[in-house]
Amino acid sequence: MHVLTLLAPRxxxxxxxxxxxxxxxxxxxGSLLAITLGFWVGIFIIFYRVLRYFQGVEELxxxxxxxxxxxxxxxxxxxxxxxxxxxxxxxxxxxxxLGTIHATPVxxxxxxxxRFVETILESSWMVLLFGIPIFTAYGLTYRGAxxxxxxxxxxxxxYLIIAAASxxxxxxxxxxxxxxxxxxxxxxxxxxxxxxxxxxxxxxxRPERLVDPDAFTSVVAYFRALSAPSSPYLxxxxxxxxxxxxxxxxSISSAFYQGFIWMTAAAAVVVSVGVTLVTYPxxxxxxxxxxxxxxxxxxxxxxxxxxxxxxxxSQVGALMGKDFKTFFRDNTQWSQxxxxxxxxxxxxxxxxxxxxxxxxxxxxxxxxxxSFLNTGLAGFVLAAIGARFVFPAVSAEGSSFWIMQTSxxxxxxxxxxxxxxxxxxxxxxxxxxxxxxxxxxxxxxxxRWLTPFTIFFMVFGxxxxxxGMGAAFPNFRAENLAQVATGFGGLLYMLMAMSFIxxxxxxxxxxxxxxxxxxxxxxxxxxPQWLYIGGSFALVLxxxxxxxxxxxxxxxxxxxxxxx
Amino acid sequence: xxxxxxxTKRFQQVRAVDEVTFHVAPGEIYGFLGPNGAGKTTTIKMLxxxxxxxxxxxxIDGLDLEKEPIEVKRRVGFIPDRPFLYEKLxxxxxxxxxxxxxxxxxxxxxxxxxxxxxxxxxxxxxxxLVGSYSHGMRQRLIMSAALLHGPRALIVxxxxxxxxxxxxxxxxxxxxxxxxxxxxxxxxxxxxAIAEELCDRIGIIHKGRLLVExxxxxxxxxxxxxxxxxxxxxxxxxxxxxxxxxxxxxx
Numbered sequence: 095m096h097v098l099t100l101l102a103p104r105x106x107x108x109x110x111x112x113x114x115x116x117x118x119x120x121x122x123x124g125s126l127l128a129i130t131l132g133f134w135v136g137i138f139i140i141f142y143r144v145l146r147y148f149q150g151v152e153e154l155x156x157x158x159x160x161x162x163x164x165x166x167x168x169x170x171x172x173x174x175x176x177x178x179x180x181x182x183x184x185x186x187x188x189x190x191x192l193g194t195i196h197a198t199p200v201x202x203x204x205x206x207x208x209r210f211v212e213t214i215l216e217s218s219w220m221v222l223l224f225g226i227p228i229f230t231a232y233g234l235t236y237r238g239a240x241x242x243x244x245x246x247x248x249x250x251x252x253y254l255i256i257a258a259a260s261x262x263x264x265x266x267x268x269x270x271x272x273x274x275x276x277x278x279x280x281x282x283x284x285x286x287x288x289x290x291x292x293x294x295x296x297x298x299x300r301p302e303r304l305v306d307p308d309a310f311t312s313v314v315a316y317f318r319a320l321s322a323p324s325s326p327y328l329x330x331x332x333x334x335x336x337x338x339x340x341x342x343x344x345s346i347s348s349a350f351y352q353g354f355i356w357m358t359a360a361a362a363v364v365v366s367v368g369v370t371l372v373t374y375p376x377x378x379x380x381x382x383x384x385x386x387x388x389x390x391x392x393x394x395x396x397x398x399x400x401x402x403x404x405x406x407x408s409q410v411g412a413l414m415g416k417d418f419k420t421f422f423r424d425n426t427q428w429s430q431x432x433x434x435x436x437x438x439x440x441x442x443x444x445x446x447x448x449x450x451x452x453x454x455x456x457x458x459x460x461x462x463x464x465s466f467l468n469t470g471l472a473g474f475v476l477a478a479i480g481a482r483f484v485f486p487a488v489s490a491e492g493s494s495f496w497i498m499q500t501s502x503x504x505x506x507x508x509x510x511x512x513x514x515x516x517x518x519x520x521x522x523x524x525x526x527x528x529x530x531x532x533x534x535x536x537x538x539x540x541x542r543w544l545t546p547f548t549i550f551f552m553v554f555g556x557x558x559x560x561x562g563m564g565a566a567f568p569n570f571r572a573e574n575l576a577q578v579a580t581g582f583g584g585l586l587y588m589l590m591a592m593s594f595i596x597x598x599x600x601x602x603x604x605x606x607x608x609x610x611x612x613x614x615x616x617x618x619x620x621x622p623q624w625l626y627i628g629g630s631f632a633l634v635l636x637x638x639x640x641x642x643x644x645x646x647x648x649x650x651x652x653x654x655x656x657x658x
Numbered sequence: 659x660x661x662x663x664x665x666t667k668r669f670q671q672v673r674a675v676d677e678v679t680f681h682v683a684p685g686e687i688y689g690f691l692g693p694n695g696a697g698k699t700t701t702i703k704m705l706x707x708x709x710x711x712x713x714x715x716x717x718i719d720g721l722d723l724e725k726e727p728i729e730v731k732r733r734v735g736f737i738p739d740r741p742f743l744y745e746k747l748x749x750x751x752x753x754x755x756x757x758x759x760x761x762x763x764x765x766x767x768x769x770x771x772x773x774x775x776x777x778x779x780x781x782x783x784x785x786x787l788v789g790s791y792s793h794g795m796r797q798r799l800i801m802s803a804a805l806l807h808g809p810r811a812l813i814v815x816x817x818x819x820x821x822x823x824x825x826x827x828x829x830x831x832x833x834x835x836x837x838x839x840x841x842x843x844x845x846x847x848x849x850x851a852i853a854e855e856l857c858d859r860i861g862i863i864h865k866g867r868l869l870v871e872x873x874x875x876x877x878x879x880x881x882x883x884x885x886x887x888x889x890x891x892x893x894x895x896x897x898x899x900x901x902x903x904x905x906x907x908x909x
Contacts, residue, residue, distance in 0.1 A: 407758050408758070409758060409759055409761065411758065412754075412755050412758030412759055413759075415755070416744065416747065416751075416755050419746060419747060419751065420744055420746040420747065423746040423787075424746055492742070493740075493742035494742050494743055494744050496706075496708055496736075496738055496742065497743075497744075497756075497759075499706075499707060499708045500706045500707055500708060500731060500734075500736040501731060501756070501759040501760065502728045502729070502731040502732040502759070502760060502761075503728070503731075503759055504728060655710070657708075657709050657710070
């Protein structure tokens with residue numbers, strides 16, 4: 095009985111948001127739904143085309159599709175376990191309502207049941223997001239009957255239960271060793287490293303070689319070597335073996351593996367309940383201990399005992415110093431820099447791996463064209479990084495925003511100090527992307543200067559858009575800063591940043607083409623062409639200035655009316 | 659020192675604060691009482707510059723808060739009821755940060771920080787992260803930060819929440835000492851004994867309107883309860899029954 099009561103606040107909260115949210119909530123929900131649908135359609139198209147392509151490969155096609163399915167299940171399982179551990183840490187140990195719940199006559203079994211259901215629901219969204227279009231693509235490609243879709247539900251449900259039960263069990267044991275806060279930090283860091291590793295592995299496998307006939311023989315050999323079922327003790331293998339007979343006739347029965355998964359799910363829940371009943375009380379009391387920041391011990395300048403015996407600094411200096419310390423003392427923040435580093439390496443690796451010599455266009459033309467388009471791509475990368483770090487910069491003040499509101503500090507100064515804080519790193523990143531990719535492409539002298547200059551000015555606009563829009567749509571109550579950019583304001587920021595980048599590219603495209611062709615053909619430019627080029631670049635400058643000034647003023651204006 | 663005229667704050671259809679007018683003289687401690695939801699915190703947030711009034715005027719130390727917010731904030735210290743701070747800064751770093759925000763310079767800066775940390779018994783914890791502080795320690799840290807720049811007026815929302823008896827006694831002594839040196843204090847509290855002990859005058863707000871104000875003796879006279887404790891006077895003036903006997907009969 096208590097289980098439903100414990101789950102009720104979630105449901106009521108959702109109902110109240112729908113009931114009281116008004117138009118803004120509807121717009122937000124509509125936008126998110128549209129993005130999700132777009133995402134589904136994208137994934138579906140990719141998988142459908144890949145599977146159709148596999149179907150065309152004689153003898154080997156089904157094996158490739160089977161291997162892909164097993165990879166999908168294996169990836170889901172790994173991600174689900176990780177996500178379940180992180181969610182279980184929150185639902186069982188860190189959730190704010192636990193203090194109240196522990197003071198009520200709720201038994202441990204009831205608490206387990208309620209929190210277990212919450213953990214499954216919170217961690218399984220990813221399978222819904224990625225799984226639905228993938229499994230639909232399989233169903234349509236192999237003309238799966240109703241039995242396939244029913245079998246899919248019958249496999250996915252226990253699959254999610256196994257992952258959740260395993261995640262909860264591991265969490266219970268981990269908290270015995272470390273305080274929950276520290277466990278979450280370490281796991282977060284590990285998950286980032288895991289993400290980086292997977293990213294590198296995937297990229298350096300060079301999947302583009304699949305469509306390259308020259309490399310195909312080695313891929314065939316690779317898949318032949320993998321033709322036997324792998325890792326027979328993993329639920330991902332059982333799930334694949336249960337689903338595949340519903341798509342293609344095989345000698346193995348789907349029901350056998352379905353029964354196997356259900357029994358394993360039941361056993362996993364029993365183990366999880368047992369471990370929870372034995373270890374939870376001790377783990378809960380340990381979870382109340384606080385951890386110390388990891389990075390603080392690595393960087394001397396951040397160590398807790400130093401840095402204050404000095405004369406005062408300016409307000410901007412104080413704000414930037416505070417932002418620097420809070421960023422590097424928060425493991426969930428600085429660890430994401432590793433992802434950016436991986437992104438830069440792979441970004442540049444892509445340029446080094448471009449098969450320009452095999453293209454039909456002249457190499458020098460293609461190199462410079464790619465270098466010019468690289469301005470937009472680098473802009474996009476910077477905008478995406480801005481969404482993660484710059485947009486939430488104002489929201490990062492969180493519940494402490496009252497300090498800014500009551501101190502003798504103008505909001506303009508606050509926002510410009512945040513602007514200055516993020517501008518430097520983004521400039522360095524943008525210039526590294528532009529200069530290094532140009533060097534790898536061996537572009538002309540003109541392009542070697544143009545791309546970094548364009549990106550240099552663009553970074554000002556992207557940073558200002560992030561700070562300004564982040565100030566206009568703050569979320570001071572967000573528990574996780576990564577979630578701040580997923581709201582309506584974040585979406586608006588991305589749209590505006592993309593439009594700004596596109597506008598700069600469009601304005602520069604004409605004059606760059608004129609200049610480049612004149613140089614290639616050795617024709618001097620006339621006065622009207624110089625006027626056209628000068629006018630276009632002047633317009634680019636105006637757009638850049640507007641991209642800095644307008645969002646910053648808008649952000650300051652909107653934030654000054656904030657009442658929270 | 660603090661002049662509030664026809665202060666009004668509307669949240670959509672609700673008038674949380676409705677044409678409130680009062681004045682607090684220099685060196686005076688003014689207690690602001692009222693039941694839950696009466697408009698105390700909304701008034702305090704407007705005085706601190708966190709919320710903008712819908713109508714009315716706030717003048718502190720001769721400066722209009724609407725026209726010169728930065729100058730006013732430079733002269734005011736604010737202590738909120740809930741001590742939200744930067745969890746990833748140490749107590750010492752937080753004090754240093756606040757000193758910089760208020761542009762405290764010179765050699766006395768670090769001395770002042772140290773003296774306030776010692777005064778509020780936080781020196782031992784100064785190099786620990788605020789995230790590991792107890793509620794009472796955070797409250798004491800906020801108080802020391804609010805006094806660090808030597809404000810001329812102090813605006814306090816529930817000063818004793820989360821403080822142990824030792825901390826509460828310390829705060830009372832500090833308020834009394836600061837009052838003698840000319841500091842003006844505007845504070846809201848539910849602890850009527852503290853209001854009676856500390857405040858020169860008390861204003862009672864109910865449903866957004868300032869019902870009465872005066873010394874405790876004047877309030878007793880207004881309520882017609884000359885010999886009653888302040889609690890009875892408060893309940894009488896805010897329209898609650900003397901002890902709620904009828905409502906709790908079912909217990």
